[in-house]
Amino acid sequence: MPERYVCIHGHFYQPPRENPWLETIELQDSAYPYHDWNERVNAECYAPNGASRLLDERERVANIINNYARISFNFGPTLLSWMEKNASETYDVILQADEESQRQFSGHGSAIAQAYNHMILPLANERDKYTQVLWGIRDFEHRFHRFPEGMWLPETAVDTETLETLAELGIRFTVLSPFQAQRVRAKESENWQDVTGGRIDPTSAYTLNLPSGRTIDLFFYDDSIHQAVTSEFLLSRGGHEFSRRLVEKFSGEKQSGQLVHMAADGESYGHHHGNGDMALAFALHHIESNNLARITNYGEYLSINPPTREVEIREGSSWTCVHGIERWRSDCGCNSGEHQFWNQAWRAPLRAALDWLRDDAAASFEESAGELLADPWGARNEYIQVVLDRSEPVVSRFFEAHNAKALSQDETARALKLLEMQRNSMLMYTSCGWFFEELSGLETVQVIQYAGRVVQLGRELFGEHWGAKFRDLLAEAKSNIPSNEDGLWIYDNLVLPGMVDLVKVAAHYAVSSLFEEYPERSEIFGYAVDLEDRQLVEAGRARLSLGRSKVTNSITTESAVVSFGVLHLGDHNVNAGVREYQGDAAYQAMVTELTETFNAAEFPEVIRAMDRHFGEPNYSLRSLFKDEQRKILNQVLESTMTGVEAVQRQQYEANYPLMRFLVDSGNPVPPALHSAAELIIGADLMMCLDQDSLDIERIQGLLEDARLFSVTLDTEGLAVRIERNLSRVLKQVTDKPQELPNLEAAIAVAKLARSMPFAVDLWRVQNLFHSLTHNSYPQFRKKADRGDSHSLSWLRQFTALGNHLSVNIE
Numbered sequence: 001m002p003e004r005y006v007c008i009h010g011h012f013y014q015p016p017r018e019n020p021w022l023e024t025i026e027l028q029d030s031a032y033p034y035h036d037w038n039e040r041v042n043a044e045c046y047a048p049n050g051a052s053r054l055l056d057e058r059e060r061v062a063n064i065i066n067n068y069a070r071i072s073f074n075f076g077p078t079l080l081s082w083m084e085k086n087a088s089e090t091y092d093v094i095l096q097a098d099e100e101s102q103r104q105f106s107g108h109g110s111a112i113a114q115a116y117n118h119m120i121l122p123l124a125n126e127r128d129k130y131t132q133v134l135w136g137i138r139d140f141e142h143r144f145h146r147f148p149e150g151m152w153l154p155e156t157a158v159d160t161e162t163l164e165t166l167a168e169l170g171i172r173f174t175v176l177s178p179f180q181a182q183r184v185r186a187k188e189s190e191n192w193q194d195v196t197g198g199r200i201d202p203t204s205a206y207t208l209n210l211p212s213g214r215t216i217d218l219f220f221y222d223d224s225i226h227q228a229v230t231s232e233f234l235l236s237r238g239g240h241e242f243s244r245r246l247v248e249k250f251s252g253e254k255q256s257g258q259l260v261h262m263a264a265d266g267e268s269y270g271h272h273h274g275n276g277d278m279a280l281a282f283a284l285h286h287i288e289s290n291n292l293a294r295i296t297n298y299g300e301y302l303s304i305n306p307p308t309r310e311v312e313i314r315e316g317s318s319w320t321c322v323h324g325i326e327r328w329r330s331d332c333g334c335n336s337g338e339h340q341f342w343n344q345a346w347r348a349p350l351r352a353a354l355d356w357l358r359d360d361a362a363a364s365f366e367e368s369a370g371e372l373l374a375d376p377w378g379a380r381n382e383y384i385q386v387v388l389d390r391s392e393p394v395v396s397r398f399f400e401a402h403n404a405k406a407l408s409q410d411e412t413a414r415a416l417k418l419l420e421m422q423r424n425s426m427l428m429y430t431s432c433g434w435f436f437e438e439l440s441g442l443e444t445v446q447v448i449q450y451a452g453r454v455v456q457l458g459r460e461l462f463g464e465h466w467g468a469k470f471r472d473l474l475a476e477a478k479s480n481i482p483s484n485e486d487g488l489w490i491y492d493n494l495v496l497p498g499m500v501d502l503v504k505v506a507a508h509y510a511v512s513s514l515f516e517e518y519p520e521r522s523e524i525f526g527y528a529v530d531l532e533d534r535q536l537v538e539a540g541r542a543r544l545s546l547g548r549s550k551v552t553n554s555i556t557t558e559s560a561v562v563s564f565g566v567l568h569l570g571d572h573n574v575n576a577g578v579r580e581y582q583g584d585a586a587y588q589a590m591v592t593e594l595t596e597t598f599n600a601a602e603f604p605e606v607i608r609a610m611d612r613h614f615g616e617p618n619y620s621l622r623s624l625f626k627d628e629q630r631k632i633l634n635q636v637l638e639s640t641m642t643g644v645e646a647v648q649r650q651q652y653e654a655n656y657p658l659m660r661f662l663v664d665s666g667n668p669v670p671p672a673l674h675s676a677a678e679l680i681i682g683a684d685l686m687m688c689l690d691q692d693s694l695d696i697e698r699i700q701g702l703l704e705d706a707r708l709f710s711v712t713l714d715t716e717g718l719a720v721r722i723e724r725n726l727s728r729v730l731k732q733v734t735d736k737p738q739e740l741p742n743l744e745a746a747i748a749v750a751k752l753a754r755s756m757p758f759a760v761d762l763w764r765v766q767n768l769f770h771s772l773t774h775n776s777y778p779q780f781r782k783k784a785d786r787g788d789s790h791s792l793s794w795l796r797q798f799t800a801l802g803n804h805l806s807v808n809i810e
Contacts, residue, residue, distance in 0.1 A: 006357035010266030021500035045270035050093030068097030108299030112150035206311035239282025353473035508566035577614025750804035
């Protein structure tokens, strides 16, 4: 049989969600029970694909494999940056997969690069286009320790200039939609064949000859399989059907080198389609184990089957807009379809506003940075070194290489602010800002936030009036939601309130320090706070905190010394003032006056004195960054909720027999009693599942009461707690596998998890157990075969645990 190849490419990417001022993702309630959507998608997709299941005929886990090592893939650099800090296990599995794929695929790694922050490159100016591609390469080299053979283009948006940039920087290939091909011909032939409308043969690679004389190879994925995976729920029909659809694409007419390949958003495999990772794992396993085709990646395929045909592309085309690249600059009609009467006329004025801001920032950067950096734009290209590693030695080496002269500390901070202005000038073009339907949507507000950071840095560098025209241009973009008006309203109401500076960080520190102990030096997101002095006085529930601290931006190195005062009168009643330090005499006068007034219990006068010393604005719990605010509010609410719960518990316990009678006799439980039951049963379940040693009988009784009274439970929160407990006891088995009580405890919790009236995610637990089948099981098996009684007991317990976890131990 002629050699046949299958390659599946996953484009793994999430819109950047970091607060541009804090450089971290703040709490997102819509992602519950996870902290944010990156964390949720990691749990549903990125992590499972690194340890995906192959099931046996009884639907038990028979094997666990790393999908990434068997497919072609790219991860957005900004996503990998988040993952390195917040999901390190998944991050490590991805890097290991690339190493494994090199061994599997003749030295060709499965990972390819991506243009840095998912900017639509045909709409970028030449300078940004170059930097985006270069940063994508440098980020890839930093993580995967090799040069990328290929690069994924955001939204596969392409034009000749973009491909010239890829080729100039050494990229060998990219992947496009079949609808992006214009015409093809055999090499050395004069006869072109029109293939518009997706008619190109996707089963081989093509070479594109560029005007510069360079070349780049192109793959055009199979669109029918792409559509089946992304839109027709193919993955929900299982891996066998997925593999059948792939294999049936081979043609008997072509003698050798046929490549059936498809590309889709990687999130299809688990996030968009539950258990999609398992369908992918089975499809690859089925094809390979039955010799239906050779699994490969693009780099290996090219080394074996170099292109024999040339291609020309449709200029300014993409895979998600039938109009080319209009989705990112005009009201072309491409949208999700959720709001029939909305329009996207806002796209053009938003882009125009950002284009103006980019160009104004570029002119200011070029002029100002020229005094500090020998080659400002060359320095910007190499600034990715600092973005990837902001340690002092790396920053020092960067400036040694790019300084126009020896820089003072203030000049270094100025240069860093100029470079950060440029970084954010690129981040504000992240494609997601135009992809969806509404100007005030999360993704669009995010890119306007990046623009806000550019404006803030520009004004700090060049004066308060810098970038003033940007506001007028934003007002031209109109929201579909009348109350949200336009881009200017969104900027003023959804962006500016979240803007952070050194004083706001100091305010956060001052207020939160009343509720938690900080060390002398604290890291608060992208800032460092050094406490220089603090005075705390108390009177009953009231507390007054006065102090002085130095706040430093860890990225730009700029710093300020501030004084602060915070009055807490109990509960959520907090008044705070912060200002730049005015000298020792003014500071001591403030401390003396406020302390004496507080000790006299003249609290209204304390507030008036704080106003005199600190002026506007005033700060409160509202001024805290979201994660810390939620944490402190939970502390404040704890005593209140304890009281509420005590009252409800009294009602519930006193009326429990009556409620049982009402249910048994087929009568409804009154709403007031039903609410009490819901609160108490839910609270008790959470409390029980938060214990290190579970009272399983008590938990089962509470679950029975929940069923009896038809109360609504926080099933996601409960499932997370059960999984956490089961992981903990499995870890104890892993640490001390010979201890039978550890196995017995694990069996008890596993049985509880299986009996729940809701799904409990056993993925992490099964991973731990599966490692035991390789590390501990063989040793006990050998001893049991020799008649060792302890090992025989261990095997019985271990087998029982495997059954409860649906893992085949053989």
